Amino acid sequence: MSEVKYSKEHEWIKLDGEEATIGITKHATEMLGDIVFAELPEKGSNVDKDGTAGVVESTKAASDVYTPVSGEVIDTNQMIVDDPSKINEDPEESAWFFKLKIKDKTEMDTLMNKEEYEKFAKETSA
Amino acid sequence: MSIKKTSLNNLHIKYGAKLVEFAGYQMPIQYKDGIIQEHKYTRSHSGIFDVSHMGQLFISGGDDLTNNLEKIFPADLKKLKTNQSKYSFLMNNKGGIQDDLIITKTYDGFLIILNAACKYNDYEVIKSKLDNQYKLNLDESLSLIALQGPEAKNVLNKVIPGCDNLKFMSGNNYVYNNGKVYITRSGYTGEDGFEISIKHSDAEIFVESLIENGSKLIGLGARDTLRMEAGLCLYGNDLDNDTSPIEANLKWAIPKSRIETEFVGSEVLKNQFQSGVKKLRVGIKPDSKVIARENTKIYNDKNQEIGKVTSGTFGPSVEHPIAMGYVDNSYSTVNTKIFLEVRGKKIPANICNLPFYKKNYVKGEINV
Numbered sequence: 001m002s003e004v005k006y007s008k009e010h011e012w013i014k015l016d017g018e019e020a021t022i023g024i025t026k027h028a029t030e031m032l033g034d035i036v037f038a039e040l041p042e043k044g045s046n047v048d049k050d051g052t053a054g055v056v057e058s059t060k061a062a063s064d065v066y067t068p069v070s071g072e073v074i075d076t077n078q079m080i081v082d083d084p085s086k087i088n089e090d091p092e093e094s095a096w097f098f099k100l101k102i103k104d105k106t107e108m109d110t111l112m113n114k115e116e117y118e119k120f121a122k123e124t125s126a
Numbered sequence: 127m128s129i130k131k132t133s134l135n136n137l138h139i140k141y142g143a144k145l146v147e148f149a150g151y152q153m154p155i156q157y158k159d160g161i162i163q164e165h166k167y168t169r170s171h172s173g174i175f176d177v178s179h180m181g182q183l184f185i186s187g188g189d190d191l192t193n194n195l196e197k198i199f200p201a202d203l204k205k206l207k208t209n210q211s212k213y214s215f216l217m218n219n220k221g222g223i224q225d226d227l228i229i230t231k232t233y234d235g236f237l238i239i240l241n242a243a244c245k246y247n248d249y250e251v252i253k254s255k256l257d258n259q260y261k262l263n264l265d266e267s268l269s270l271i272a273l274q275g276p277e278a279k280n281v282l283n284k285v286i287p288g289c290d291n292l293k294f295m296s297g298n299n300y301v302y303n304n305g306k307v308y309i310t311r312s313g314y315t316g317e318d319g320f321e322i323s324i325k326h327s328d329a330e331i332f333v334e335s336l337i338e339n340g341s342k343l344i345g346l347g348a349r350d351t352l353r354m355e356a357g358l359c360l361y362g363n364d365l366d367n368d369t370s371p372i373e374a375n376l377k378w379a380i381p382k383s384r385i386e387t388e389f390v391g392s393e394v395l396k397n398q399f400q401s402g403v404k405k406l407r408v409g410i411k412p413d414s415k416v417i418a419r420e421n422t423k424i425y426n427d428k429n430q431e432i433g434k435v436t437s438g439t440f441g442p443s444v445e446h447p448i449a450m451g452y453v454d455n456s457y458s459t460v461n462t463k464i465f466l467e468v469r470g471k472k473i474p475a476n477i478c479n480l481p482f483y484k485k486n487y488v489k490g491e492i493n494v
Contacts, residue, residue: 033347034162036440037415037447055469057417059161059351059440081415085162 004092005108006117007068009050012092015108020069023096024056024087027121033058035087040076040098047073047100049107054097056087069107071100132178133269133326137333141343148346149242151179156345164348165442168315169483172275173344174336175314181245182268182323183252186235187260195236198255199229200371200389202381206231211295211310213379216248221370221394224251226361230297230310235260237308239270239321241361255390269329273336274319274344274352276486281339282309282320285332289320294487303328314349316356316485354448355441357409357480363420364407364436364450372398373452375407375480405433406458409480410449410466416473417447418466424453425465425472432457435466441482448482449475 004014010028014021029035037057047053047067054065076098080087087095102108112120130151138145143154154176156164167173185191192203201214211230215223225244230237240248249264256262273282279290286300289309297310305328313319324332337343350360359365365374372380372395384392385399412418422435438449449466457464460479465472 033156034160036162037417039416057440059165059442060155060347062417062419 003113005068005111005113006120007066007111008120009066009068010121011066011068013068013108013111015102015105018101019074020071020100020102021096022053022067022098022100024065024091025117025121026091027125029088029091031125032056032063033060035084037062038080038084038087038097040081041067041073043073043076045073047071056084065097067098067100068111069100069102070104071102073098074101075099130179132176133329134176134178134271134333137330138176138343143343143345146346149179151242153179154343154345156347157343159342161345161347161351162442164342164344165351167342168275168317168344168348168352169443170276172273172277172281172319172336172341173315173348174333174341175272175274175344175349176269176333177272177321178269178329179242180270181238181240181242181248182265182270183238183240183245183249184232184235184263184265185238185252185256185260186232191235191260194256194259195229196384196387196389198252198390200380200384200392200395201229202383203229203231203236205383208233209297211297211312213376215371215376215379216244216251217370217389217391217395218367219391219394220368221372221391221398222367223361223365223369223371223374224248224367226359226365226376228310228312237323243362267325268323269326271322271324271329271333272313272319273322273341274313274315274317275341276318277340278317278319279488281336281341282322284339285335286322292320294318302332311488314356314358315352316358316481316483316487317352318486318488350437351439351442354437354439354450355443355481355483356485357450357482359407359450360437369407369452370395370398370403373403373405373407402455404455405452406455407436407450407452408458409478409482410435410438410451410464410475411478411482412447412449412466412473412475414473415447416466416468418449418468418473418475422449422451423467424451425467426457427463427465429465429472432464444482450480453477
């Protein structure tokens with residue numbers, strides 16, 4: 001089974017061979033509140049590690065979604081564009097944001113594991 | 127200065143509020159259910175709002191008080207009956223709005239409900255304009271609780287019998303827990319509802335009894351989405367010192383009988399009544415799901431900037447993004463195509479009628 005890793009911007013990433021699935025964490029959705037809008041990167045576009053790769057908006061505010069690794073966008077999840085509330089319901093499974101063909105596997109090493117992320121999330125949400 | 131807490135602070139925490147600082151007070155932005163559920167609960171049942179941060183200014187004194195207040199506010203205070211309320215403005219000499227407020231005639235004077243962020247300044251301005259002749263009391267011994275929604279009257283009537291007799295934009299004294307409360311039928315959500323002025327020590331048990339009768343606490347987040355759907359202005363966003371009531375499309379709040387008379391800003395307003403205004407507040411409906419928030423620039427089809435958004439969100443009941451803002455008057459007609467600059471892209475939108483959500487006020491003396 002592939003390991004899930006986490007970024008400081010509250011994205012999760014699951015690697016399966018060369019293909020990575022990326023979404024935002026449950027903790028992120030709890031901070032954002034009810035999500036009412038999602039914008040995803042274009043299929044076929046290239047995104048760079050830590051660059052903007054989408055937007056989510058809650059009733060309160062807009063937040064950028066960043067990509068934790070570089071790569072080519074090979075798929076996006078239309079379901080969350082059509083019904084953004086799915087992101088609140090199931091952020092770490094069915095409500096993924098986009099899939100990448102990743103460029104450099106070593107970028108994964110800079111990310112946190114589950115335990116590290118949970119500690120980070122707890123410390124940063126005082 | 128340390129952050130202030132309202133008398134309901136413990137209750138907010140008990141019901142799982144996410145607290146934020148607002149106008150110097152620690153206030154609930156939302157509770158456990160979240161903004162959308164809270165919004166919908168208010169529209170379908172009833173919601174309780176802690177608005178104790180707002181100012182409750184009581185003015186009492188001599189016979190000429192009404193005359194002197196009419197020199198400040200553009201409302202027809204002479205015609206106001208005891209316990210009747212009117213929406214009005216504190217303006218500067220340029221006709222800009224320093225605050226929007228509700229004036230109610232009481233037995234011995236007037237009660238003015240002021241915005242939290244403006245109340246101390248308003249107090250000083252009003253006091254000095256009245257030449258310190260009257261007794262002004264910005265009463266901080268009272269909480270203010272709003273109960274809004276179609277079930278508000280049934281819920282409140284169980285706790286304070288008789289309040290369902292109140293007409294829209296009017297008030298009266300009632301008794302709760304052997305103490306005096308002052309209730310007006312008014313609000314900020316587009317729903318029927320009440321605002322209850324009650325002493326701090328009774329506020330918590332009063333709210334608990336509303337909850338026992340089926341109401342729920344609602345945070346400032348849903349208060350904002352509710353008022354936006356109802357097309358109501360938020361001071362600091364949609365109204366400010368550089369914007370007149372005419373520009374804000376609130377001409378209805380200036381009675382015809384006052385247009386030719388003198389009050390602070392009357393010269394500017396009279397001119398604007400005669401020659402029109404350059405900018406006007408309008409409703410804006412984006413074509414797509416993109417949300418245009420405050421300060422979003424507005425363009426015409428020739429890519430010329432024509433205004434900006436002052437409030438914008440997703441409307442949970444209309445299930446669509448909504449916004450309001452100011453545009454050059456020549457673009458203010460309903461169905462005019464405009465473009466909103468969001469994250470570098472021009473998003474098509476239309477000027478639309480306000481409110482986005484049809485108001486459900488009770489019949490009575492409608493304030494138009």
